[in-house]
Amino acid sequence: MKALVNKNTCIGCGICVDICPEIFEIDPQGLSESMVAEISSYYLPDAMNAASACPTNAIKVL
Numbered sequence: 001m002k003a004l005v006n007k008n009t010c011i012g013c014g015i016c017v018d019i020c021p022e023i024f025e026i027d028p029q030g031l032s033e034s035m036v037a038e039i040s041s042y043y044l045p046d047a048m049n050a051a052s053a054c055p056t057n058a059i060k061v062l
Contacts, residue, residue, distance in 0.1 A: 003034040003047050003061050010058040016050035023047045024059075032058070 003023055005016075010031045016024040017032065022043050027033045039047050039061070051059035 001039045001044055001047075001061055002037060003039060003051065003059055005032045005034060006058045006060075007031050009056045010054075011056055013055060015053050015055070016059060019050040019053055020046035024050060 005024075007029075012026060012030040012032065014026060014032070017026060020043060023034055023036055023039060023046070024032050025035050044061070048061050051057075051061050
């Protein structure tokens with residue numbers, strides 16, 4: 001599984017980083033990005049929670 005962040009809808013609020021800092025970070029432009037190519041099963045629930053909490057639905061876990 002991987003996390004995709006839509007930079008066109010991300011507002012850089014940081015909720016995803018607060019929920020799952022092992023997967024998400026804020027990039028130099030102030031928007032969220034995934035730091036890993038593949039999400040390990042250990043972090044998958046947190047990544048999915050981060051996607052659900054995103055106020056603009058900018059994160060998809062596929």
